[in-house]
Amino acid sequence: MVRTFMEGSKAVAEVIKLCRPNVIAAYPITPQTHISEELAQMVANGELKAEYVTVESEFAAASVVLGASATGARTYTATSSQGLLLMTEVLFSISGMRLPVVMTCANRAVSSPINIWNDQQDSISVRDAGWIQLYAEDIQEASDLQIQAFRIAEHPEVILPVMACMDGFILTHAYEPVDLIEQEEADAFLPPYQPQYYLTPKNPITFGAMLGPESYMESRCQLDRALRGSAKIIEEVAQEFKKRFGRFQGALIDTYFIEDAEIVLVAMGSVISTIKEAIDLLRAEGTKVGLLKVRCFRPFPREAINRALVGAKEVLVLDRAFSPSSGGVLTTEVRAAFQGMERAPEIKGHIVGLGGREMNIETILNIVKDRRAVGREDRFVDLKEALLS
Amino acid sequence: MEKHLFLAGHTACYGCGEALGARLVVDAAGPNIITTDATGCLEVFSSRWPQSAWAVPFIHSLFENSAAVASGIEVALRAMGRQEEAKVIAQGGDGGTADIGLQCLSGMLERGHDVLYVCYDNEAYMNTGVQRSGLTPYDSDTRTSPFGRASWGNRYRKKDMPAIAAAHGAPYIATASVAYPKDLQAKVKKALNIVGPKYLQVHVPCPLGWKSDPALTIKVAKLAVETGLYPIFEMENGVVTKVRKISSPKPVTEYLKLQGRFAHLFKKSGGEEEIKKIQQIADENIRKYGLLSETAAAKVSAEKE
Numbered sequence: 065m066v067r068t069f070m071e072g073s074k075a076v077a078e079v080i081k082l083c084r085p086n087v088i089a090a091y092p093i094t095p096q097t098h099i100s101e102e103l104a105q106m107v108a109n110g111e112l113k114a115e116y117v118t119v120e121s122e123f124a125a126a127s128v129v130l131g132a133s134a135t136g137a138r139t140y141t142a143t144s145s146q147g148l149l150l151m152t153e154v155l156f157s158i159s160g161m162r163l164p165v166v167m168t169c170a171n172r173a174v175s176s177p178i179n180i181w182n183d184q185q186d187s188i189s190v191r192d193a194g195w196i197q198l199y200a201e202d203i204q205e206a207s208d209l210q211i212q213a214f215r216i217a218e219h220p221e222v223i224l225p226v227m228a229c230m231d232g233f234i235l236t237h238a239y240e241p242v243d244l245i246e247q248e249e250a251d252a253f254l255p256p257y258q259p260q261y262y263l264t265p266k267n268p269i270t271f272g273a274m275l276g277p278e279s280y281m282e283s284r285c286q287l288d289r290a291l292r293g294s295a296k297i298i299e300e301v302a303q304e305f306k307k308r309f310g311r312f313q314g315a316l317i318d319t320y321f322i323e324d325a326e327i328v329l330v331a332m333g334s335v336i337s338t339i340k341e342a343i344d345l346l347r348a349e350g351t352k353v354g355l356l357k358v359r360c361f362r363p364f365p366r367e368a369i370n371r372a373l374v375g376a377k378e379v380l381v382l383d384r385a386f387s388p389s390s391g392g393v394l395t396t397e398v399r400a401a402f403q404g405m406e407r408a409p410e411i412k413g414h415i416v417g418l419g420g421r422e423m424n425i426e427t428i429l430n431i432v433k434d435r436r437a438v439g440r441e442d443r444f445v446d447l448k449e450a451l452l453s
Numbered sequence: 454m455e456k457h458l459f460l461a462g463h464t465a466c467y468g469c470g471e472a473l474g475a476r477l478v479v480d481a482a483g484p485n486i487i488t489t490d491a492t493g494c495l496e497v498f499s500s501r502w503p504q505s506a507w508a509v510p511f512i513h514s515l516f517e518n519s520a521a522v523a524s525g526i527e528v529a530l531r532a533m534g535r536q537e538e539a540k541v542i543a544q545g546g547d548g549g550t551a552d553i554g555l556q557c558l559s560g561m562l563e564r565g566h567d568v569l570y571v572c573y574d575n576e577a578y579m580n581t582g583v584q585r586s587g588l589t590p591y592d593s594d595t596r597t598s599p600f601g602r603a604s605w606g607n608r609y610r611k612k613d614m615p616a617i618a619a620a621h622g623a624p625y626i627a628t629a630s631v632a633y634p635k636d637l638q639a640k641v642k643k644a645l646n647i648v649g650p651k652y653l654q655v656h657v658p659c660p661l662g663w664k665s666d667p668a669l670t671i672k673v674a675k676l677a678v679e680t681g682l683y684p685i686f687e688m689e690n691g692v693v694t695k696v697r698k699i700s701s702p703k704p705v706t707e708y709l710k711l712q713g714r715f716a717h718l719f720k721k722s723g724g725e726e727e728i729k730k731i732q733q734i735a736d737e738n739i740r741k742y743g744l745l746s747e748t749a750a751a752k753v754s755a756e757k758e
Contacts, residue, residue, distance in 0.1 A: 086532035087525065115528035119521070120560035127518035131489065131525025134512050137532055139525075157514045263487045263510040263526060265539050270505035272513035274497055385632065 065309070067243050072235040075207040075242040076142075076168055081112045082250035083166075083214050085261040089117040093147040094180045095168040095232035097403055100142055122147035126154035126165075134271050136262035138214065141165065144232055145172035148186045152193065158225050159194030159287060161271055164217035164257070165225040167195075168210065171333065171384075172232040173419040181420020182232040184333060186383035188361075188393050194287050196226040196294055197362040201336040203240040205313040206230040208305065211245070211254055215301045218257045222294045232335040232421070243310060253308060295363045316365035318357040321347060325354025327432060328409070329374055330398055331382040332358045335416070336422055339382075342428035353432060358394065366401045373398075376409040377409035380435055383442070385387035385417050391442035413442030420424030421446065456485060460561045463506040465498040468667025470674060472498065473574045473631045475544065478571055478655070479509055481638035482645060487530075489523045491549030492516035494580040494659075495573060510539070513522030517553040520561035523568045540645050541567065545587035547574045550654075551612050554585075562621035562650045569644045569651040572614065575659035583662040587612040590682070591734060592727050593714045595662070600717035605727050610734065618652035619691050625649075626688040630656040632674035636685065636697065654656045656683045664713020674709040681735035684742040698746035702739060705732045 070078075076099050076249035080088075088107075090100035106112035115132075119125045122143050127140035143151060148169055167251035169187045173179040187197060196216060206228070209389050213226040230236060245253075261269060275283050295316055302315035320340055321329060329339050336357045346353045356372050356379075358365070373379055383392025390396060395413030414431055417423040431445060458479040465472035475495055479488065487510045490496045496513045499506040514522050523543035530536045542679060545554055562569060569682040577595050578584040585598040589607045594600040598607035618626045625647045629637040637655060637717070644651040658674050660667040677683035678697060685697035706728060709715040718724040718731075739745060745753065 087528050089525070090455055113532075115532040117524065117564065119524075120556060120563070123518065124557050124560050126519040127514065127521030128528070129524035130514055130518075131512070132529035132532075133525075134522075135526045135529035135533075135535075137529035139529075153515055154518065161512075161514070167473070240614070255482075263539075264535075265485045265487070268502050268508055268510045270511045270513075271509050272496075273500045273502040273505060274513075275502050279502060325535060367739060383527035 065239050065243050065245060069239055069241050071098065071237060071239050072104055072203040072206055072230065073237065075244070076202050076210055076230070077102030077106065078244055079207045079210040080140055081106050081138070082247055083211055084138065085114050085140040087115045087117065087129060087139045088141065089119050089125040089133035090141050091119050091122045091125050091145065091147060093122065093144045095172055095236045096142045096168070098142040098236060099168055099170065103417070112420070116327045122150045123154060125197065126151040126158065130154060130158050130161070130163060130166050132292050133158070133165050134161065136257070136264070137257040138257045139165050139398060140167070142168040142170065144170040145174055145186045148190060149174065150431055152190055155190055155193035155195060157272070159387050162223045162290070163225060164223055165438055166210070166213045167225065167227050169227050170232040170236045179419035180233055183420070184229070184384035187227060187229050191362055191393070194224070194291060195362060196224055196291065196298070198226065198228050198360050199332040199358065200228065200230045200235060201313055201334060201357060203235055203238065204242055204311065206235050207242055207244070208311060208313070210249060212301050212305055214254050214444070217298055219297045222290065222297050223296060224290055229333070234334045243311070248307065253305070286359055291363045295360070295365060298360055302404065314359040316359055316360040317368045317372060318359055320357070322350050322354035322356060324352055324371060325379065326352040326353045326377045327435070328356055328376040328378070329382065329428070330356045330358060332361060332394060332395065333384060335382060338423060339428050340424060341399035342425045342432070345429065346427065346432060351432070364397055368407070369398060369401050373409055374407060377417050378435060379409045379411045380431055381411060381413050382431070383413060386442065395442055413436040414438070414445050416445045417441055424443045454678045455527070458465060458508045459499070460506045460508055461636070462504065463499045466661050466667065467540070468658070468660040468670040469547070470631045470659060470670050471495050471575055474573050474637070474655045474657040475499070477603070477631065477634050478641050481641035482540065482542060484509060484559045485539050487526050487541050489513070489519045489526065489543045491519040491554055493546040493549050495544065495546065497580060501699040516549055516735050518557050519543045519549060519554060520568070520625065521557040522569055523570070524564065524566045527566045527568050528714070541571065543570045545572055546579070547572060547576060551614050553586040559621065560624050562618055562652070565649050567648050567650070569641070569653060572652070572654045573657045574654050575657045577659070577662050579659045579662045588614065591731060592718060594717055595714070606717065614654055615688060619688055621650070622691070623650045623652055624690055625651040628654045628656070628683070628685050630674045630678055630683060630685060632671050632678060633685065634694035640687065662714070664716070665711055669711060669713070673711050674713070676703060679703045680705045680708045681739040681744055682708060684738045684744055686742050693742060695741065696742050696744055699739070699744045700713055700746045700749050702735070702745070707733050
């Protein structure tokens with residue numbers, strides 16, 4: 065293990081290199097670009113023996129890794145925002161064909177208006193694509209997620225694509241000390257991919273067949289079951305990673321001061337670190353507040369969330385993406401997790417930090433302080449009224 | 454019985470040129486290939502689970518990414534040291550190639566992937582019920598370029614896909630027709646022995662969309678070549694190296710009159726003028742590609758004198 069001070073994108077690229085992907089395809093988009101640039105340099109230096117395909121669009125990037133994965137290769141791509149949306153059609157095709165592609169999504173707002181800064185509208189908008197979605201809290205976790213992502217994706221009981229999400233700029237462009245594992249450790253944790261089915265003349269099979277009304281639904285149900293079943297593997301992989309490397313930042317969820325908490329904040333991504341700081345301050349004042357970090361958004365960890373929140377009186381969910389006219393997506397799903405249950409906390413939704421809007425400790429303290437003012441509708445936090453008129 | 458790699462029992466229409474084209478292509482290529490296909494008729498009639506007409510490895514993903522999926526397969530084989538295992542053939546219809554899939558095809562050609570891309574050109578979106586594509590010929594009556602009081606049908610000429618492929622520096626480009634199966638199969642074999650991106654465009658009649666007699670598929674395809682409307686040629690490293698000569702070019706009316714998609718040209722007054730324009734397209738092709746055989750050329754020049 066080597067501790068190095070480095071940029072988040074570099075930390076991710078270093079771990080991807082350790083994962084020995086056969087094929088990488090990516091297209092430039094801010095704030096993902098540094099990751100694919102680092103990988104291109106590693107290939108150019110001969111440090112990484114992979115085919116690096118300089119595609120003409122994110123749509124092609126996803127299609128190239130689809131073809132490569134179906135041929136039995138370990139594949140990787142990375143994107144953000146518009147790039148992810150341009151891939152949308154392919155995302156469904158990759159999961160539908162059960163291909164264990166791994167992607168890093170450097171989360172960014174979605175046009176229009178164009179905005180290159182961070183929120184999570186991109187990955188949340190493709191939540192129904194059938195991919196596992198994991199969200200990193202800091203750079204260390206973002207880099208650790210990558211190798212876990214391959215282990216989960218290629219697990220014989222899973223065989224699904226994984227999207228490892230990290231907040232754009234906040235995690236991709238910031239520098240932190242990062243513990244990097246060594247190649248031998250990586251190889252022991254992530255053995256070569258052994259596909260069960262792949263394109264080869266030795267066994268000529270058909271991928272991507274057409275399914276009619278008599279069988280399509282069962283195929284979709286199998287995808288649903290596989291995604292639900294992956295929860296167990298995500299848990300196991302996080303535990304094994306902890307055993308080998310001593311680091312654990314949650315599996316499906318993680319918690320902070322939740323045991324006796326009356327108020328629990330729920331969030332995903334880099335805002336988690338800010339919330340922890342705010343909780344320390346509030347705890348010092350005697351406020352019983354805790355945190356539930358949703359690390360895995362797909363499969364949605366309904367039972368883990370239920371168990372974690374059942375003792376809370378008030379739950380304050382922070383969303384970095386929303387469904388216009390419906391509300392925060394995480395809020396909606398957390399509420400649904402308590403539907404029909406006798407003991408349910410009061411769940412309040414907060415839409416925060418869209419398009420890179422500043423969120424600091426003060427923001428979190430105010431959310432806790434102002435929670436009584438929030439009604440049934442999710443509240444947009446820190447709106448500038450003057451710009452709305 | 455002859456053994457094919459594209460098997461009987463699929464659900465293509467009677468007289469389908471595309472099914473014949475696909476069979477000729479994979480049979481010529483042999484078993485050591487991996488094929489991709491765009492969404493379209495071919496994929497629909499050949500791969501409905503639990504059946505598949507493909508005795509070679511086959512993958513269909515989406516409408517517009519056949520070339521990109523093939524690119525991924527090719528680099529994966531290389532990355533894993535399996536490049537000797539299979540040649541890669543990407544397939545698509547005219548819409549999936551010249552319209553919605555053009556960007557992925559451009560990427561594949563430009564990056565120099567060792568892939569043979571085969572476009573089965575039946576000159577419209579047949580799978581969705583006959584709408585015009587970038588390869589629909591001039592004046593063709595389709596559901597989105599219909600003949601009407603104010604319309605002669607498709608207002609645009611065929612996009613010159615071989616020239617577009619050539620502009621990418623692809624080492625081998627060819628056109629072929631199901632009317633000349635030996636020529637088509639020789640081109641597939643030749644292409645697979647050339648390293649780099651190859652583009653092959655095969656003219657495949659669609660009796661349903663062309664409103665032609667399914668029994669006349671080969672005859673119609675042949676007339677497209679004999680009139681000069683579908684020039685058959687090879688381009689190597691950007692230069693036309695071989696053309697299928699025409700000994701005595703037939704008037705385009707012989708080709709047009711067999712197809713309902715051109716029937717309006719013979720019914721409405723003014724149709725003669727439109728047919729003249731189509732004849733001009735054929736004449737241009739004949740000049741541009743030097744399609745006249747020596748005897749035919751001598752005859753033409755004698756007539757002029």
